[in-house]
Amino acid sequence: MGCWTARVQYRHAPAANHAALDAVLASAPGRPTLPVRLTVELAGRARVHLPADAPLTVWDPCCGAGATLTVLGLLVPGLARLVGTDADPGPLDLARRNLALLDPGGLTARAADLEALAARHDKPSYAEAATAVRTLVPASAPAWSVTPADARDTAAVRSALAGAGPYGTGPDLVLADLPHGHRTTWAAAADDEDPGVEFLRAVATALRPDAVVVAVGRGRTVPLPGGARPLERVRAGHRAAVLVRAGALQEG
Template identity: 85%
Template sequence: MQYRHAPAANHAALDAVLASAPGRPTLPVRLTVELAGRARAHLPVDPPLTVWDPCCGAGVTLTVLGLLGAGITRLVGTDADPEPLDLARRNLALLDPGGLAARAADLDALAARHDKPSYADAATAARTLVPASTPTWSVAVADARDTAAVRGALAGASPDDAGPDLVLADLPHGIRTTWAPPPARAAAADDGREPGGEFLRAVVTLLRPEAVVVAVGRGRTVALPPGVRPLERVRVGHRAAVLVRAGALREG
């Protein structure tokens, strides 16, 4: 994939500033910025922009967009698993006034306690970062397939209550997430072994037609329902992504 919206840069220091946890994979910083830039090029208007991550985990994707993406006014993270959401709140708090300074102080304390230069370098990075946006943000427990719960989490997500402009979802790993579950797999979906097609289908019902959905998965491609044409498809390493208009998915 040719990067058009994310110049090459060393993001190791930013990675060190962000809080993460073992077993919680995150999108690379440059790929996150590139996918968001491509999606914005398909939106009918320029900023302000509301972004929703329906499986936000530790909130790294949303925080990266707030730090490096201009014109973002609102970030909303939801996840069916409450465990990583404290990390998401810690990361998104970096966007608040004084958030990066507080993180730098914490990293300085870790550097002194453990005598690790890497912590000191991360503290320096935190002090030099200037967020490109100053969005409001919120995080809530909500299964993307539970439209009532998600609708509550998204309430007031945009100034006109029209809903998010952009959805960027790094789909759950280790399980197959599809737009429409094959009939033979319906029982498995019902007993919780895999999310089934309700996941992305439910996401689309909460969006205005012109909104753009970016779905990222592992493998060669992210499948779409028959007859639905993507705006773009990209592949980077072992990841594939599809950009698609919400209205096209509703009609598909």
């Protein structure tokens, strides 16, 4: 049985000052992002359920401005590829801008841009941000891609994920902050099915059964299909997260 903790115990993400990330990452208005420490912790927990030391491919099916994927690339070693998709193409240019920080020279270029802004506008805050950016050293150097695709559109998702994962077998890990509130525009496949459950079923169709899905939602729990056993459940403040095998979602 999966375990439940009333409050997440950080085992994989020690407390740290992430002010440099705040300075460098662009965000999309109206799209809250996962806290940096929680993002790293959830990735660490998922990795426990995956082959040790194997390079990982991570897919975020609700990537928005790509902050979650970029945080992983900057702070988590051993990532081979990052794939972002979103049904809304609006924030994807920001996602490409953020993920470009992981490219050779990406952080240096961003620091130079901030220094130019500091000189142009005589704003010390830009200079401080540039200094913070120059302290960052990416933990991984993954390939990355960003594509507009609705996670419930199997053909579009498979096209976006083409060649991903070991030997082209698909992502190893999915980390998704599920849409909620006014941003939730999906409709459930059946009147009695939670729309988040429908979403997770759709995501699982593009995955190997042994892949791990981490889904984060607002509230006390993230619903799963009936009969699907979680690997683990955690809570952090007003967020809940569940770790589950793709195969359990496919069978549930």
